[in-house]
Amino acid sequence: MIKEFREFxxxxxxxxxxxxxIIGGAFGAIVTSLVNDIIMPLIGVILGGTDFTTLAIEVGEASIMYGNFIQAIINFLIIAFVIFMIVRTANNMKKEEPPAPPAGPSAEDLLTEIRDLLKARN
Structure with missing residues (x-):
């Protein structure tokens, strides 16, 4: 069983x-920092100093933190866009395979042609 596990x-x-x-986790941390430390402060300045993480609605004793939800949506969109760009670039970098050479006649076709030529000579 240990041997099978090692092979797996x-x-x-x-x-x-x-x-x-592992790389995805590290990349996620980079993108989260990009959004939290660079993009969201700029959006906050554009919107008059709004900090999205503090946006909430009080319902009784509960707080609905919709600002965090907005933050998560922006994080997702940025991560999805970056991944799209990476995949697109990787696909563009792949070498295009040359077209397959045209298929020649099959062995059966060649034998039939030889037979017909031999019949015509006799």
Whole structure:
């Protein structure tokens, strides 16, 4: 059982997935910092000093923090756009495969042609 587990872990796709998760987490931290520390303050200045994280509605004793929700939507849109740009760039960088050469006659067609030529000679 240990041997099977080692073989499973050693497969390339499992290791690739682990690396992708780690890099994705680090990338998420970068994008979150970009949004929280650069983009949202600029949007706040444009909107007259509004800090979205403090926006809330009080309902009884509960606070509905809709500003955090707005922040999460903006984070998602920026992350989705950046990922779109990365995938688009990667797809554009791939080499286009040359078109397949035209298929020649099959072996059966060639044998039929040879037979017909031999019949015509006799």
């Amino acid at each position: 872990i050693a497969k390339g796709n499992v290791l690739d997935l682990a690396v992708a998760v």
